[in-house]
Amino acid sequence: xxxxxxxxxxxxxxxxxxxxxxxxxxxxxxxxxxxxxxxxxxxxxxxxxxxxxxxxxxxxxxxxxxxxxxxxxxxxxxxxxxxxxxxxxxxxxxxxxxxxxxxxxxxxxxxxxxxxxxxxxxxxxxxxxxxxxxxxxxxxxxxxxxxxxxxxxx
Numbered sequence: 001x002x003x004x005x006x007x008x009x010x011x012x013x014x015x016x017x018x019x020x021x022x023x024x025x026x027x028x029x030x031x032x033x034x035x036x037x038x039x040x041x042x043x044x045x046x047x048x049x050x051x052x053x054x055x056x057x058x059x060x061x062x063x064x065x066x067x068x069x070x071x072x073x074x075x076x077x078x079x080x081x082x083x084x085x086x087x088x089x090x091x092x093x094x095x096x097x098x099x100x101x102x103x104x105x106x107x108x109x110x111x112x113x114x115x116x117x118x119x120x121x122x123x124x125x126x127x128x129x130x131x132x133x134x135x136x137x138x139x140x141x142x143x144x145x146x147x148x149x150x151x152x153x154x
Contacts, residue, residue, distance in 0.1 A: 008041040008042035008080075008081050008112060008115060009041060009081075010041045010080055010081055011081065011082060011083040011084075012082070012083055012084045014084070015039070015041065015079070015080045015081075015082075016039045016080075018079075018084065019036070019039055019044070019076055019079055019080060020036060020039070022076075022079065022087070023036045023072075023076065026072075028068065029072060032048055032051075032054060032065055032068060032069070033048055033049050033051055033054075034046050034047065034048045034069060034072065035047050035048075036076070037107075039076070039080060040080070041080050041081060042077055042080060042081055042111060042112035042115070043077055043080070043109075043110070043111050043112075044073050044076040044077040044080065044109070044110045045073065045107060045108070045109050045110075046069060046072060046073045046076070046107070046108045046110075047105050047106065047107050047108070048061075048065065048069045048105065048106045048108070049104070049105045049106075050103060050104055050105060050106075058100075060100040060101040060102055061101030061102070061103075061106065062101070063095075063097050063101070063138075065101070066095075066097065066101050066106065066126050066137070066138050067093070067095050067138075067140070069106055069108035069126060070095065070108045070110065070124035070125070070126045070138060070140045070142075071090055071093055071095075071124070071140065071142060072108065072110075073108035073109055073110030073124055074090075074093070074110035074111075074122035074123070074124040074140060074142040074144065075088045075089075075090055075110070075122075075142070075144055076088075076110060077110035077111055077112050077122055078110075078112055078115070078120040078122055078144040078146075080112075081112060081115045081120070082146055085148060085149060085150070086146050086147060086148055086149060087146075087147050087148075087149040088120075088144045088145070088146065088147065089144065089145045089147050090142055090143070090144055090145075091119075091143050091144065091145045092142065092143040093140055093141065093142035093143070094140065094141050094142075095124075095138055095139070095140045096138060096139045096140075097137065097138050098136065098137055098138060098139065099128070099135060099136075099137040099138075100137070101128065101137060102128055102130075103128030103129050103130045103135070103137075104129055104130050104131070105128075105129050106126055106127065106128055106129070106137075107126065107127045107129060107134065108124060108125070108126050109124065109125045109126075109127075110122055110123070110124045110142075111123050111124070116146075117146065118145065118146050119143060119144070119145060119146070120143070120144045120146065121141070121142075121143055121144075122140075122141070122142045122143075122144060123139070123140070123141055123142075124138075124139065124140035124141075124142060125138070125139055125140075126138035126139075126140075
């Protein structure tokens with residue numbers, strides 16, 4: 001996607017530590033083998049390796065796994081701009097699968113397009129990587145809702 005990278009100011013100076021702690025609590029991400037990469041205000045990257053347990057019947061990574069990767073990247077990009085004591089819930093997304101999920105690993109990139117007090121709009125991309133070469137295989141638009149998370153310390 002050709003979205004311009006905007007310079008956002010985080011409302012929580014500990015957004016990265018909070019995001020990494022939140023990611024570590026997500027058992028589905030562990031099941032899919034995802035890892036959290038670079039985090040910056042309004043921008044997050046995640047990776048997921050190719051694995052036999054996430055394939056569909058034709059031997060490609062299942063679209064549901066790809067969507068989970070990009071949705072999570074979009075959600076965490078929104079979380080970087082939220083104040084402490086809040087979290088994020090996806091309320092809508094649209095994903096375009098443009099090529100089969102074929103590669104050594106998959107990179108999900110989420111970017112905030114429009115931050116808001118209660119709703120944030122994000123864009124996501126998923127790249128398949130083989131031998132260091134990346135190919136864009138999916139794009140997502142996602143709307144995130146800011147929610148209060150009382151009792152959660154991150």
